[in-house]
Amino acid sequence: MRVPILKQHSYLIASIQSALTDDDLLQLRDDLVAQIGRFRSRGAIVDVTALDVMDSFAVRTLRGVAHMIRLRGAQTVIVGIQPEVAFSMVQLGLTLEEVATALDLEEGLAYLDDQPKSNGRHGE
Amino acid sequence: MANDMQVGISTSADIVTARQRGRELASELGFSGSDLTVLATAISEVARNIIEHAKEGEVILEPTHNGSKQGILIIASDRGPGIPDVDRALQDGYSSGKGLGLGLPGAKRLMDEFKVVSEVGKGTTVTMKKWVR
Numbered sequence: 249m250r251v252p253i254l255k256q257h258s259y260l261i262a263s264i265q266s267a268l269t270d271d272d273l274l275q276l277r278d279d280l281v282a283q284i285g286r287f288r289s290r291g292a293i294v295d296v297t298a299l300d301v302m303d304s305f306a307v308r309t310l311r312g313v314a315h316m317i318r319l320r321g322a323q324t325v326i327v328g329i330q331p332e333v334a335f336s337m338v339q340l341g342l343t344l345e346e347v348a349t350a351l352d353l354e355e356g357l358a359y360l361d362d363q364p365k366s367n368g369r370h371g372e
Numbered sequence: 373m374a375n376d377m378q379v380g381i382s383t384s385a386d387i388v389t390a391r392q393r394g395r396e397l398a399s400e401l402g403f404s405g406s407d408l409t410v411l412a413t414a415i416s417e418v419a420r421n422i423i424e425h426a427k428e429g430e431v432i433l434e435p436t437h438n439g440s441k442q443g444i445l446i447i448a449s450d451r452g453p454g455i456p457d458v459d460r461a462l463q464d465g466y467s468s469g470k471g472l473g474l475g476l477p478g479a480k481r482l483m484d485e486f487k488v489v490s491e492v493g494k495g496t497t498v499t500m501k502k503w504v505r
Contacts, residue, residue, distance in 0.1 A: 269384040269385045270384035270387065271384050301391055301409065301412045301416055303416040303417055304417060304478060305416075331406070332408070335409065335410070336406065336410045336413045339410060339482055340413060340478040340479075341464065341478055341481065
């Protein structure tokens, strides 16, 4: 199932609605990285509230998304990791490393609002 | 047993099916909360291992018990190339696939019992159990 990506002001919000296959996750990555440029967005929020599992593939893919979006000059925040999912991730040894996370959509938007406008866009 | 389930694994959608069936069965068996997520995650890892290394295989899910302990038994098997060095494959960071090198060692950490039997050229069988707390 393709993940809908909403544009809100200078941000993109990818709101995952159901369990995702590996192929869905790769599609989401490609869509987000493309749309960051198309809409000249400064940030992207990936809402994973609906995900009941974040396995090594999902984590690796989301880390890749955040890294690619940073290379495109924007920021990414992962929001809505459920407590059980966080527990499993820690047991499995998975980390999102330098990828920003926030409790929910509201906190994610607040995080992006706090980022300096020139962040990552040297020469602007 | 009537609760036995077999899920063929050949596409990434099958990984989702396997972990959802596993979660349903585990819920019926009395697992709850984070244990359901832990089980679904472990199933996801071993099912993906099948696709990455053997292209196809199957995951069997069934109830098990040890005395009065109720649990779930998960068997993931394939007829792929096999793993030459199982001990090494169970070390963190070792990966020949696209993951983080956490697939098998990660799944092992999530489960109570975990065994890998592999023969080069014949295939791999991962047998794992978790008990209801």
